[in-house]
Amino acid sequence: MKKVLIALLVFTMGFTLAACPEDEDVEIAMITDYGDIDDESFNQGTWEGIVEYAEEHGIEYGYYRPAEVSDAEYLASIDMAVEEGADIIITPGFLFEQAVWEAQYEYPDVKFVLLDGEPRETEESDPDVADNTVGVYYEEHESGFLAGYGAVREGLTDLGYMGGIAVPAVVDFGIGFIAGAYYAAAKEDAELNFPDDRYTFLGSFDPSDEYESQADGWYGGGTEVIFAAAGGAGTSIMSAAGANDAWMIGVDVDQSAESDTVLTSAMKDLAGSVQLILDEYYDDNFPGGETRHLGADQDGVGLPVEREDDIDPWRFETFTVEQYENIFDQIADGSVVVPDSYADLLDFIDENDLDAIDIEEDTVEP
Numbered sequence: 001m002k003k004v005l006i007a008l009l010v011f012t013m014g015f016t017l018a019a020c021p022e023d024e025d026v027e028i029a030m031i032t033d034y035g036d037i038d039d040e041s042f043n044q045g046t047w048e049g050i051v052e053y054a055e056e057h058g059i060e061y062g063y064y065r066p067a068e069v070s071d072a073e074y075l076a077s078i079d080m081a082v083e084e085g086a087d088i089i090i091t092p093g094f095l096f097e098q099a100v101w102e103a104q105y106e107y108p109d110v111k112f113v114l115l116d117g118e119p120r121e122t123e124e125s126d127p128d129v130a131d132n133t134v135g136v137y138y139e140e141h142e143s144g145f146l147a148g149y150g151a152v153r154e155g156l157t158d159l160g161y162m163g164g165i166a167v168p169a170v171v172d173f174g175i176g177f178i179a180g181a182y183y184a185a186a187k188e189d190a191e192l193n194f195p196d197d198r199y200t201f202l203g204s205f206d207p208s209d210e211y212e213s214q215a216d217g218w219y220g221g222g223t224e225v226i227f228a229a230a231g232g233a234g235t236s237i238m239s240a241a242g243a244n245d246a247w248m249i250g251v252d253v254d255q256s257a258e259s260d261t262v263l264t265s266a267m268k269d270l271a272g273s274v275q276l277i278l279d280e281y282y283d284d285n286f287p288g289g290e291t292r293h294l295g296a297d298q299d300g301v302g303l304p305v306e307r308e309d310d311i312d313p314w315r316f317e318t319f320t321v322e323q324y325e326n327i328f329d330q331i332a333d334g335s336v337v338v339p340d341s342y343a344d345l346l347d348f349i350d351e352n353d354l355d356a357i358d359i360e361e362d363t364v365e366p
Contacts, residue, residue: 025085033093045253049271074099139295144176152184164230205231215240254304256313
């Protein structure tokens with residue numbers, strides 16, 4: 001087991017909708033979600049995996065950014081990708097669930113990869129994964145747990161959490177973060193200051209002066225580290241951390257290159273999981289009709305320990321790589337079962353004889 005997610009460093013000019021000429025086939029296509037391919041988060045991690053794979057194998061690739069966040073615009077982008085020759089289309093984010101459900105039947109000869117979701121006819125419908133589609137989930141609660149555990153083992157005991165929009169993945173990151181922090185506090189015999197008013201969902205994944213000001217207030221009030229599971233809005237927290245000589249924790253991909261304030265990042269192996277499916281597709285073994293759940297047991301989540309450049313993402317001074325690998329292995333083999341709901345969090349706190357948490361259910365699961 002590798003226990004380490006190494007950041008892909010891909011520097012390339014991408015395609016936009018206007019930059020995919022009709023006379024040039026795009027074999028592998030990505031439709032962006034809420035942000036762009038340089039969002040330093042989910043889209044970027046997915047895109048970098050596609051770029052590395054396609055360039056290594058000499059395959060034409062491109063991305064399409066919808067005009068707005070809506071099923072109609074997602075479908076319009078999928079239509080354009082298919083018209084320009086796409087054989088396999090990768091969509092990052094649960095917001096694509098309805099669009100991919102429709103597209104998988106409209107284009108049965110095209111393969112679809114839906115990250116962080118499964119195709120559904122409506123939000124309330126049961127999953128319906130066709131033979132030309134694969135769904136992928138990541139165990140965000142495990143990644144969040146590792147981030148919270150590492151921060152407290154480092155000696156940081158005044159914590160904050162800023163999620164973007166309270167979608168399932170962002171909620172799970174936060175639940176895991178609480179569990180990891182309290183589990184580590186018991187190891188260190190430390191008392192945490194993690195109050196209900198230092199746990200919030202911003203309502204957006206976009207940067208904002210308002211979010212920077214809010215984070216600045218938290219840091220000024222004594223918060224030592226904020227876990228920002230907030231996509232592009234994380235850059236606002238980075239700025240506030242820099243102004244206060246404090247730490248923040250990044251999300252989805254290794255964000256250590258973005259700021260010296262990034263203590264670590266709660267990562268998903270977006271690039272690796274996409275590349276594995278592309279390999280299976282080109283080996284005529286596409287896992288259609290399947291939904292994968294990738295956690296520590298499959299190296300699907302983790303903290304960054306090294307990179308392919310000269311930047312060191314391991315900024316812990318007290319928490320060691322050996323300690324990280326030990327807790328990672330315990331999660332991977334099931335010795336430590338990380339909660340993924342508020343009810344399970346309370347059970348986890350009780351079963352492990354941890355201090356009672358100060359964060360209410362409607363704050364964690366709004």
